[in-house]
Amino acid sequence: MRVKRFVGENVAETMGKVKRELGSEAVILQTRQFKEGGFLGFFGKMKVEITAAIEDRPATKRVSPASMEAYVAAARSYSGYMERETQEHQAMSAGVSGGVGISAGNRVLGGTPGMTADAGDSLLQQELRQMQSMLLQMNKQLTTLGQENVVWPGALQAWAERLRERGIQEPLVRRLLRQVQQSLSEPEREESEAVWANIQDSVRRMCAQTAVIQPGVQKPRIVALVGPTGVGKTTTIGKLAAGFSIVDKRKVALITADTYRVAAVEQLKTFGEIIGVPVDVVMTPSGLREALSQHADKELIFIDTAGRSPQHELHMSELRAFLDRAQADLTLLAMSATTNTADQIRVLNRFAPLATHLIFTKLDETMSPGNLLNVIDQTSLPVAYLTTGQNVPDDIEAATPARLTRYILGEGSAHA
Numbered sequence: 001m002r003v004k005r006f007v008g009e010n011v012a013e014t015m016g017k018v019k020r021e022l023g024s025e026a027v028i029l030q031t032r033q034f035k036e037g038g039f040l041g042f043f044g045k046m047k048v049e050i051t052a053a054i055e056d057r058p059a060t061k062r063v064s065p066a067s068m069e070a071y072v073a074a075a076r077s078y079s080g081y082m083e084r085e086t087q088e089h090q091a092m093s094a095g096v097s098g099g100v101g102i103s104a105g106n107r108v109l110g111g112t113p114g115m116t117a118d119a120g121d122s123l124l125q126q127e128l129r130q131m132q133s134m135l136l137q138m139n140k141q142l143t144t145l146g147q148e149n150v151v152w153p154g155a156l157q158a159w160a161e162r163l164r165e166r167g168i169q170e171p172l173v174r175r176l177l178r179q180v181q182q183s184l185s186e187p188e189r190e191e192s193e194a195v196w197a198n199i200q201d202s203v204r205r206m207c208a209q210t211a212v213i214q215p216g217v218q219k220p221r222i223v224a225l226v227g228p229t230g231v232g233k234t235t236t237i238g239k240l241a242a243g244f245s246i247v248d249k250r251k252v253a254l255i256t257a258d259t260y261r262v263a264a265v266e267q268l269k270t271f272g273e274i275i276g277v278p279v280d281v282v283m284t285p286s287g288l289r290e291a292l293s294q295h296a297d298k299e300l301i302f303i304d305t306a307g308r309s310p311q312h313e314l315h316m317s318e319l320r321a322f323l324d325r326a327q328a329d330l331t332l333l334a335m336s337a338t339t340n341t342a343d344q345i346r347v348l349n350r351f352a353p354l355a356t357h358l359i360f361t362k363l364d365e366t367m368s369p370g371n372l373l374n375v376i377d378q379t380s381l382p383v384a385y386l387t388t389g390q391n392v393p394d395d396i397e398a399a400t401p402a403r404l405t406r407y408i409l410g411e412g413s414a415h416a
């Protein structure tokens with residue numbers, strides 16, 4: 001790793017030096033502002049210092065044909081191993097093999113190498129292993145308790161399957177179908193149109209909380225985007241900024257507090273240049289206040305933040321410090337529709353205290369749009385936007401209850 005210190009008049013100039021010397025993939029390790037010259041701390045000139053680093057080898061490792069071959073060979077032998085193991089398992093459960101341990105080919109897994117399972121295991125070890133497998137079995141049963149799929153009478157069973165296929169979780173499937181049972185008579189429940197309309201109504205009601213950004217009137221409306229890494233925050237800012245500035249002719253400015261990689265700054269700067277809106281780069285929470293005050297004439301200011309793992313407490317507190325100084329009017333939590341529900345709920349729990357609205361991204365990529373409903377059911381935050389592709393500025397839509405319902409349930413016909 002090559003580490004270097006750069007000094008410049010301001011953030012933009014210093015970042016430029018970093019990029020020229022170390023390239024776009026450089027990582028910013030530390031930034032600070034200091035006064036140079038002057039007398040007794042007065043009349044000095046503010047300077048910016050950035051310490052950046054770059055890996056000696058390329059950040060993204062290209063797969064060479066030779067390593068690709070090795071990979072394929074490894075994958076083949078792995079699948080061979082899986083096959084062998086499955087066969088052994090089948091043989092064992094059919095009572096053909098008398099061993100207790102799990103052996104694959106010449107290898108003995110989970111035991112001492114070179115020792116056959118039944119010869120090496122004492123009675124105590126065998127009992128322990130049996131107890132362990134019983135515990136695992138019990139644990140599995142406990143976790144699925146209450147989540148098993150209910151079998152529904154008549155045509156409702158097909159509807160339940162259809163909702164599950166969309167990725168809607170079992171408790172919600174039950175809620176939706178109980179609603180059908182409560183509102184429709186038994187003969188009506190066999191009519192596809194009636195059931196479909198009832199389910200759509202319920203989902204629309206669950207998705208009633210939506211809201212979009214309104215530009216500020218007297219002063220700029222400050223909108224920050226937060227969320228896990230790679231969900232599409234910067235791209236979404238590009239789409240929103242383009243929509244508001246080019247289509248709605250609003251005065252827009254962009255600020256990025258994501259200075260982790262030079263490439264991240266470049267990404268927003270490129271959007272800014274194409275759209276024709278100013279982009280400020282800030283390194284510290286106090287720098288953010290200063291940048292905001294310079295855009296008092298704007299109607300909208302979007303703040304991009306670095307993607308944060310909800311598990312990383314230090315990063316989360318850094319983000320909180322930025323948001324405290326930003327005093328944003330709206331803080332949009334971007335969540336990818338491709339993330340599974342359990343992880344989405346984790347993200348929601350960590351970020352929701354900082355957020356005022358949700359954005360669902362990558363709707364075009366998910367096969368389980370029911371995830372959206374699972375999340376919406378767990379929060380009172382309104383949904384602001386839905387993004388549906390990589391194209392800036394086109395692939396974004398304002399969230400409405402009808403649109404959300406359409407994505408969640410699909411455009412399909414009433415016939416389950």
Ligand SMILES: Nc1nc2c(ncn2[C@@H]2O[C@H](COP(=O)(O)OP(=O)(O)OP(=O)(O)O)[C@@H](O)[C@H]2O)c(=O)[nH]1
Nearest residue numbers: 229230231232233234235307361362387388389390
């Ligand atoms: N398919 C699809 N891709 C998207 C969408 N939005 C963003 N992307 C892509 O997702 C990738 C990451 O997007 P970014 O905007 O850089 O994500 P980010 O959240 O700013 O990432 P970090 O700043 O690294 O945390 C890029 O390749 C985008 O083109 C979307 O709605 N659909």
Ligand SMILES: [Mg+2]
Nearest residue numbers: 233234258264
């Ligand atoms: Mg980003």
